[in-house]
Amino acid sequence: MIISINDHVQLIRPDGKAVFPYSNSLFIKGDPSVLIDAGAGGNAFSQLKEPVDIILLSHNHYDHIHGVSFFPNAQVWASREEAPGYGDPIIHASYNGFEHWEKLMGKPRTKRLADTEVMPPDVPVRPGFIPIKLWGLIDEGSQWDTGRERIIALHTPGHSHGHCSFWLERSNILFSADIDMSPYGPWYGAENSDFDQFELSIRRLAEIKPSILSTSHRRLFYQGEDDIPGLFLDYLDIALQKEHNILEYLTQPRSFMEIASQPFVNNHPSKTEYTEFWSRMMLRKHLQRLKKQGLIAETGEGQWFRI
Incomplete structure (x- = not known):
């Protein structure tokens, strides 16, 4: 067209x-x-x-x-x-x-x-x-x-x-x-x-x-x-609201997989292996960004928590 x-x-x-x-x-x-x-x-x-x-x-x-x-x-x-x-x-x-x-x-x-x-x-x-x-x-x-x-x-x-x-x-x-x-x-x-x-x-x-x-x-x-x-x-x-939801969820230590399982992480209607992978790649970037901002930290066991 x-x-x-x-x-x-x-x-x-x-x-x-x-x-x-x-x-x-x-x-x-x-x-x-x-x-x-x-x-x-x-x-x-x-x-x-x-x-x-x-x-x-x-x-x-x-x-x-x-x-x-x-x-x-x-x-x-x-x-x-x-x-x-x-x-x-x-x-x-x-x-x-x-x-x-x-x-x-x-x-x-x-x-x-x-x-x-x-x-x-x-x-x-x-x-x-x-x-x-x-x-x-x-x-x-x-x-x-x-x-x-x-x-x-x-x-x-x-x-x-x-x-x-x-x-x-x-x-x-x-x-x-x-x-x-x-x-x-x-x-x-x-x-x-x-x-x-x-x-x-x-x-x-x-x-x-x-x-x-x-x-x-x-x-x-x-x-x-x-x-x-x-x-x-x-x-x-x-995207900023997603990041806010991630931060709010980390009131106690959570593993990456626990965070990834939350519905606010993958909001794409098509739930395939690839859309799930890409949502987790984006989650990874948010965690790195929040850590760089001094808002969260990671334990030696791979648990993420809010500071």
């Missing part, structure tokens, strides 16, 4: 909901023409009649990059921080944190993510390492001028260490990628995720006050109809 935002900017959405393995893309007509992210699926991209000159990848997650092969003539750009992961499967694997699986889950990992789901026919590759040849590297403040639009890259780490958002300056449209207004809050469940950075990135985007907000997995938000700065802060508050 293609939704025209104005005469030169289009939202490209998958046929169904923009949830894994899909994500929204943004297309900016011009010379050059620019596509932001490549996860909307082949059915959606087949409706795009204009050629794509440049692809800007917000970050190296499967649901944002699997459609790059649909545009063989496009120049692909990605963040400098995550560029090594597009060419080296070992570096790419290090971003995930699966080496923590057995400790956090209490058992070995027996199935790869690619083995747990069947991908739709318009998704050309399976989850895992996808080698992509990069034409350019994205830094904070990198710019692309299409004639009618100036696209400015914003380094917004947290979801991943190289995550970028993109501000269309002339139209005041913000593409915040996976700072996505999910009703379940921010996702920071990978090894290269950082909640402190995520909080700063969310607060930074809230200050921009865009006229239109486009995210990777939700609808368009319009200032006037939606309180966009407030949406960012409400989104952040979901």
